[in-house]
Amino acid sequence: MNETIILAIDQGTTSTRSMTFGTDGVPRQTVRREFAQHYPQSGWVEHDPEDIWRDTVATLKEAAEADGGTVAAIGITNQRETVVVWDRKTGKPVHNAIVWQDRRTAKLCAQLKADGNEPLVRERTGLILDPYFSGTKLKWILDEVEGVRARAERGELAFGTIDSFLLWRLTGGKVHATDASNASRTLLFDIHKGAWDQDMLRMLDIPESLLPEVKDNSTNFGETTADLLGKPVPIGGMAGDQQAAVVGQACFQRGDAKSTYGTGCFVLLNTGEEAVTSKNGMLTTIAYQLDGKITYALEGSIFVAGAAVKWLRDGLGLINRAADTHDMSTKLDGNGGVYMVPAFVGLGAPHWDPDARASITGLTFAATGSHIARAALESVAYQTADLMNAMVADGARDARQIRVDGGMAANDWFCQFLADMLDTDVVRPANIETTAAGAAFLAGMAVGIWNGPDDIAATWKEDRIFTPAMTRDARSSLMEGWQDAVDRTSSRKKP
Numbered sequence: 001m002n003e004t005i006i007l008a009i010d011q012g013t014t015s016t017r018s019m020t021f022g023t024d025g026v027p028r029q030t031v032r033r034e035f036a037q038h039y040p041q042s043g044w045v046e047h048d049p050e051d052i053w054r055d056t057v058a059t060l061k062e063a064a065e066a067d068g069g070t071v072a073a074i075g076i077t078n079q080r081e082t083v084v085v086w087d088r089k090t091g092k093p094v095h096n097a098i099v100w101q102d103r104r105t106a107k108l109c110a111q112l113k114a115d116g117n118e119p120l121v122r123e124r125t126g127l128i129l130d131p132y133f134s135g136t137k138l139k140w141i142l143d144e145v146e147g148v149r150a151r152a153e154r155g156e157l158a159f160g161t162i163d164s165f166l167l168w169r170l171t172g173g174k175v176h177a178t179d180a181s182n183a184s185r186t187l188l189f190d191i192h193k194g195a196w197d198q199d200m201l202r203m204l205d206i207p208e209s210l211l212p213e214v215k216d217n218s219t220n221f222g223e224t225t226a227d228l229l230g231k232p233v234p235i236g237g238m239a240g241d242q243q244a245a246v247v248g249q250a251c252f253q254r255g256d257a258k259s260t261y262g263t264g265c266f267v268l269l270n271t272g273e274e275a276v277t278s279k280n281g282m283l284t285t286i287a288y289q290l291d292g293k294i295t296y297a298l299e300g301s302i303f304v305a306g307a308a309v310k311w312l313r314d315g316l317g318l319i320n321r322a323a324d325t326h327d328m329s330t331k332l333d334g335n336g337g338v339y340m341v342p343a344f345v346g347l348g349a350p351h352w353d354p355d356a357r358a359s360i361t362g363l364t365f366a367a368t369g370s371h372i373a374r375a376a377l378e379s380v381a382y383q384t385a386d387l388m389n390a391m392v393a394d395g396a397r398d399a400r401q402i403r404v405d406g407g408m409a410a411n412d413w414f415c416q417f418l419a420d421m422l423d424t425d426v427v428r429p430a431n432i433e434t435t436a437a438g439a440a441f442l443a444g445m446a447v448g449i450w451n452g453p454d455d456i457a458a459t460w461k462e463d464r465i466f467t468p469a470m471t472r473d474a475r476s477s478l479m480e481g482w483q484d485a486v487d488r489t490s491s492r493k494k495p
């Protein structure tokens with residue numbers, strides 16, 4: 001008899017992946033495709049939703065076929081905040097997807113801030129007024145794309161983050177829904193009430209008819225059309241990729257923290273039933289909602305992590321493969337005073353400086369390509385340290401370990417440097433694709449394969465622990481160099 005499997009779709013910023021998992025939670029097959037990034041203007045980032053759909057269908061079919069098992073349920077996880085608006089009749093997007101990294105609404109955010117809206121935004125949504133989140137991007141499409149506002153007001157259009165768009169397409173246009181974790185990133189959602197917020201909709205002039213229904217993370221989201229996998233398959237799980245990683249890393253207890261290193265880096269700290277408000281630039285967000293009960297997280301969001309390594313490869317041509325950065329960094333005695341501040345799309349938490357742009361500082365004739373590669377890896381660890389310090393300052397974090405995952409976590413040199421900078425054990429699981437695993441677990445729970453978080457925690461396996469091995473003085477001196485580089489890169493000039 002065919003084995004039962006769960007299929008996870010992981011729609012990331014640079015690639016779309018489908019993975020199959022056994023009922024033991026172990027990954028079996030992975031099919032991955034990179035897709036085109038569009039940069040129409042400085043600071044703008046777009047995706048073609050049809051590329052995303054095409055790769056989703058192709059990878060899910062290939063993964064299921066390569067596996068050969070019987071797909072019991074599908075889970076979807078996705079790059080968050082990215083906005084798609086489509087026609088309810090034809091399913092056609094009215095514009096390219098505006099990606100979470102896109103800064104085009106920086107001015108609008110500054111204006112809304114100057115008008116005194118930020119305290120209410122923070123109180124209701126847990127977020128701040130930064131172009132990162134979906135709300136102002138949705139407003140841009142309504143205001144700038146000809147005819148769209150009128151069509152929206154006539155109820156002809158639907159808005160969604162990537163999860164919603166894929167759900168709509170996978171169900172043949174039958175279901176327009178999202179999950180609480182994705183909704184909590186839109187700037188439109190009251191994270192305390194668990195409902196769309198009328199004041200936010202008014203502030204951004206967004207017709208409510210555009211919005212999807214918001215559901216638990218593990219529930220019946222509908223069935224796929226029969227043509228995709230030969231028969232309809234239930235979609236049982238949906239979560240933003242960072243929240244799915246919280247589930248995949250089994251961070252179910254208050255105080256558990258994970259950090260995912262993909263395109264960006266996102267640290268999420270489970271704060272249980274309490275929605276902790278940060279005074280230090282962190283976000284308050286929904287980690288997951290199960291059986292109607294919300295668990296919150298404090299989040300630190302860094303916009304560029306693995307993307308800096310990708311730039312070394314694709315922009316500079318300095319490396320052939322991302323993994324080359326490991327040996328280049330290992331062979332140097334130190335960083336030679338070279339720092340990279342990867343503010344390619346501004347700086348996220350805790351600085352929130354959308355107008356900053358990247359820099360490399362401290363270059364001398366002794367600097368080599370390896371110093372630049374190392375500076376890229378180091379910058380991601382320094383940024384994580386800034387987040388952890390902010391969480392400590394918020395009184396929200398003790399000195400427990402942090403679990404890491406995502407593509408960059410495969411790099412041993414980086415993980416060790418991270419442990420040194422955080423002065424905390426860095427724990428890497430056997431499966432670093434925890435995002436897809438989280439989506440599979442949520443889907444599997446919905447169809448009774450796993451009963452709840454305890455079953456999921458039992459499948460989590462450690463690969464390696466990286467223990468801090470640097471003196472306090474060495475750490476402080478590196479962090480000072482980093483702080484100096486950040487100050488030089490800031491768009492806010494010191495008086």
Ligand SMILES: Nc1ncnc2c1ncn2[C@@H]1O[C@H](COP(=O)(O)OP(=O)(O)O)[C@@H](O)[C@H]1O
Binds near residue numbers: 261326409
């Ligand atoms: N060994 C490595 N060392 C450093 N960076 C790496 C390594 N392997 C992958 N990366 C980086 O990690 C990112 C890929 O991670 P992934 O989790 O697939 O990202 P995403 O889901 O955002 O597409 C890429 O940006 C790549 O540059």
Ligand SMILES: O=P(O)(O)OC[C@H](O)CO
Binds near residue numbers: 013078079081264265
């Ligand atoms: O593409 P990733 O994995 O870096 O994730 C993107 C985040 O969801 C953006 O908030």
